[in-house]
Amino acid sequence: MVSEREHVAQILVASNRGPVSYTVNDSGGLDARRGGGGLVSGLSAIGSEAQSLWVCAALSEGDREAVRRGVGEPGVRMLDIDAAVHADAYNGIANSVLWFVNHMLYQTPLEPVFDKEFRRQWAAYETYNRAFAEALAAQAADGASVLVQDYHLALVPGMLRELRPDLRIGHFSHTPWAPAEYFRMLPDDIARQLLRGMLGADRLGFLTARWAAAFRGCCEQVVGGTGATRLGVHGLGADADFLRERAHRPDVGDRMAQLHEQIGGDGDRKTIVRVDRTELSKNIVRGLLAYRELLEEHSEWRERVVHIALAYPSRQDLAVYRDYTAEVSRLADEINARFGTAGWTPVVVHVKDDFARSLAAYRLADVALVNPIRDGMNLVAKEVPIVSDNGCALVLSREAGAYDELGDDAITVNPYDVTGTATALHEALTMPDTERAERTKRLAAAATALPPKQWFLDQLNALRGTTA
Incomplete structure (x- = not known):
């Protein structure tokens, strides 16, 4: 005692x-x-x-x-x-x-x-x-x-x-x-x-x-x-007041300008955004494989979409995590080498943890990809709709805890099904603006039901x- x-x-x-x-x-x-x-x-x-x-x-x-x-x-x-x-x-x-x-x-x-x-x-x-x-x-x-x-x-x-x-x-x-x-x-x-x-x-x-x-x-x-x-x-849930205020500070504006430059084009390219730690459960590799399949099966998206992958290293003192992080980089390089052109980088990867850049990506996202193998909740799925500038289609794994609250207005995927995820990305990219805006509004309401x-x-x- x-x-x-x-x-x-x-x-x-x-x-x-x-x-x-x-x-x-x-x-x-x-x-x-x-x-x-x-x-x-x-x-x-x-x-x-x-x-x-x-x-x-x-x-x-x-x-x-x-x-x-x-x-x-x-x-x-x-x-x-x-x-x-x-x-x-x-x-x-x-x-x-x-x-x-x-x-x-x-x-x-x-x-x-x-x-x-x-x-x-x-x-x-x-x-x-x-x-x-x-x-x-x-x-x-x-x-x-x-x-x-x-x-x-x-x-x-x-x-x-x-x-x-x-x-x-x-x-x-x-x-x-x-x-x-x-x-x-x-x-x-x-x-x-x-x-x-x-x-x-x-x-x-x-x-x-x-x-x-x-x-x-x-x-x-x-x-x-x-x-x-x-x-x-x-x-x-997510802290809406904090996120909305923080997402409009000058450093986030600077990161948005940098991302716009990396996206390139004339401002008409779509963006698929993911923000994750390179944690094994986050399923980043299958997400990249699905994006590769999207470009293979829907050639109309070549030079018209960029995948922004903010993949922040996690637990790098464990060998299995180091190997996983290396595979994420290798696969992104492979996609860029195969499909990239002088004026288009299909996958833009950032590995340095930067909250302002994450918020900038949230604001720019046309599609948010959240496809964990298994996740207790996943706050990214809740944060993106809150700060999105023009509405964002959410592609969400049914194995994320957030699915219980957000599933009705998300495009659901089986996280192991690469072809199914590629199909979901195409559906998200082609979603009408009005539907996307309406879904985003409902997602944001659900995401903030129980603030911290x-x-x-x-x-x-x-x-x-x-x-x-």
Whole structure:
């Protein structure tokens, strides 16, 4: 048991990544960079008087140096967990096992392999989760509300329940959840431990009813049910006010001018836009194959359409991600070499993460391609209709969580069907302007139904018992 309280916070959030990060500058000082997102918006909505605390991990050397120097933000506690433990927990288990299971990404003839190395890394995952549980237990006031985030910290609710049975504990999954037959690839004892860890929460939140039902199915098969833990659905929406304001700042205008130059032509070329991390589940390669097939089967689009692919590198410390990123570049080069002309580059790729450029692409898009193999939500699908200048046809995978809310006004694709996706792109490109505008309006309304502040507050209120 934790016997000594270091702090008395009434509302606590726990996540792998926090709202601020640090880098050591040339003079040896520390520069802080503040992030955004739903959690940041949500905590701002409850006000400073609410005695909130965000517990996160020190992820970089700059972060660890900040902890060592005692530098920090009010309301944020960074945990300086051993770097090797974090690497095993984060890359070895969270990103290479739990992410792969819930996104159903394994090439099952060869993987996964749950051997001694996996068990060693799982022990690090336990250590990592325990560090969070102990920090939360030490800093929570009596009866405080704790909102634990995502698959990195799936064991925290159960560990925290043992330390502090007085707390109201919630956990939110930002990923899909695998169906039971896939989830049960995990070793039986690990599957039980994972589910029981999450069921230590009073309430578990998911992005869609589909993911919640999949979790319930896993619990029924593996541990006999969900017990007293309640399940809820909170479909995170986009922040329309922020996006519309940010999309009209001068730097976005500059990026639009640059993209116009790269698109070329006389301003009459159509644009197919995608904005993704080069994450395996995002299905960028099949999207490029579908675009290639579009140009093969519909020669009328040659020199009349440009595919803007903003593919920002992700998890490049994992070899499989490096290989995937390289394949994206190789395929884009192949398409350009085969179809490109002196005045037309069929695929324009940008790999440097640039939010202003992303917003510029959103505004220019005639078609948005969002074709993930599997996605918890996918906010790109929600953001594009909000900031689109002239209306945008959305080609959307039925395996994206956002499909539940946006599917009626999107052109639906099976993410594995390259020919079907090429057909959908042609349909999107030929959609009449009036229909495209009407669909965009309805998409934007659906995309903003639960903005980030309300998304957070709804979970907090549900955890406290004021809503179902």
